[in-house]
Amino acid sequence: MSTPKIRVRGLRKAFGDKQVLDGIDFDLMAGTSLVVIGGSGSGKSVLIKCILGLIEPDAGSIHIDGHDILRAPRDAREAARARIGMLFQNGALFDSLSVWENVAFGLLARHKATRADARARADDVLGQVGLAPSVGDLSPAELSGGMQKRVALARAIAAQPDILFFDEPTTGLDPIMGAVIDGLIVDCVKRLGSTAIAITHDMASARRIGDRAAMLFKGKVVWIGDASALMESGNAMVDQFTHGRREGPIQMELRR
C-alpha cells in the first residue's frame, strides 16, 4: 500500500482546560480532496493550523510524504510547510500591498523571482482564477468579497503547492459566487494534482469540492467516508448536521 500524502495520528491540543483536538486520526492519499465538516468550536481550524505549523499540538504525529514534520529538524519542517498553500476564511490579503504583490508574495519573499518575473507570474495566476491583469494594480480594499476570494486562491496556488488547505472558502458569498469559487478550487486542485483539505459548513460546497469527507465533534473524527455519501451517511450526528436538524445526538451548549 502506498504512503499517504498526509497521515495524522493521535493529534491532541488543549487551550487551558478545553480539549479542542482529542486524538485525531486520518490518512489522506495523494491527489485526494478531504472535506472536514463540524460545528463551530469542533476543532476544524485548529486541525489545519496544527498541520501548517501555526499551532503546536500537545501530542500526536503529522506525517507528510512519510516524514513526521513535528519531529523533523526546523529546516525540513519549513521546507515541508513551504509546499502547502492556504486560503484563509476572510482571504487575509495584505492591505498594504497591491493585488499582484499579494499573489506573488511567496515568490518575492523567497527571492525566487525578480519583480518583473513575479508580476508576469501573478498576471498568469490571476488569469487562472478568472481575473484580468489590470486587477493586479488595485488594492485588496477595492475588490468585492468574491474577487478577494479569487485573489486569495490565486495567492494560495501561485507557488504551485502540492498540498492545499481551504478554510471556509464560500463563507459570506452568494450561492452563485460560491459555486464559481468551488469550481475554481476543483480546477486548481486537478491542474496542480494537489492533495487538498477544505473546511466548510456549506453542504453543497462540500459535495462539489471533496472526494472524501470527515466530521469532527468535540475534537474527534466521528465519521469519515466518501463525500458523495455525506447526505445519506447513516451516522446520526452527520445526518443531523448535514440536514440542519435541531433534534439529534448533537446538543448545542448554551451558556446560561
Place this chain on the structure above:
Amino acid sequence: MNPLNGVAALGRGTIGAVRSTGTLTLFALNGLSHLLRPPFYGRAFLRALIDIGFFSLPVVALTAVFTGMVLALQSSTGLSRFSAGSAIASLVVLSVTRELGPVLAALMVAGRVGAAMAAEIGTMRVTDQIDALATLSTNPMKFLVAPRLLAGLVALPFLVLVADVLGVLGGTIIATVKLGFSVHTYLENTINFVQTGDVLSGLAKAAMFGFLIALLGCYHGYRSKGGAQGVGAATTAAVVSASVLILAFDYVLTELFFGQ
C-alpha cells in the same frame, strides 16, 4: 476581610509585571536577532523609515519651534529678576538639545507612529494576515518587526537633530522680535555655550526612544486579539507604555550621561 488578600494581590501584580517584562525582553531580542540573519527586507525597512522619519517631520517641527519660543519667553521672565537675561540663549539650547528635543519629539512620534504600528499589526493579527505570512514562508518577526525596530532606531535621531535646530530657531525668534536681542549676539551665545556632548547625548536618547516606540507598537499589535476592541486596546497600550518608558529611560540615560 482576609488581610492576606492584599499581600496576594501584590504578589500577583509583581509576578505579572515580571512576566510582562520578560516577554517584552524576549520579543525585543527575537526582533533584533532577525536584523543579523538574512533574508533582509529592504523595502519594508524603507517604508517604515519614511513613515517614521519623513511623515513625522511636520508635527516634530511644530512642537520644536513652539517649545523653543515658550522656553525663551519663560526664561526671560525668570532670569530678568536676577539680571541674567543674557543666559536665555544657553538655557534654551541646553534644554532643547539635552531634554526637550528628544523627549517631546519622542512623545509626539509615540502618539503618531506607535499607535499606527500597533493598529496595523494588530489588524493583521486579528484578520489572519500574520498567519498568512507564515504560510508564505515569511517569518512575521523578520518581515514586520525587525524593519520597524531598525527604522525607529535610525529615524528618531534624525528627527531630534531637526528638532534641535528648530527649537533654537524658535528661541531666536522670540529673543530677537520680543526681547530685543540681536540675532548675531543670541546665536553667538548659543554656539559658545552648547557642547558636542549636549547634542550627542540627545541623539543617543533619541535612538533609544525610537527603538522603544517601535518595540512597543509592534509588541502590543502582535499580541492583540479579539477583533476591533482588541486592536483598540493594543493601540492604547502601545502609546501609554511607550510614553511612560520614554520618561523612565530619559531619567536613566540622563543619570548615565550627566549624573555625578
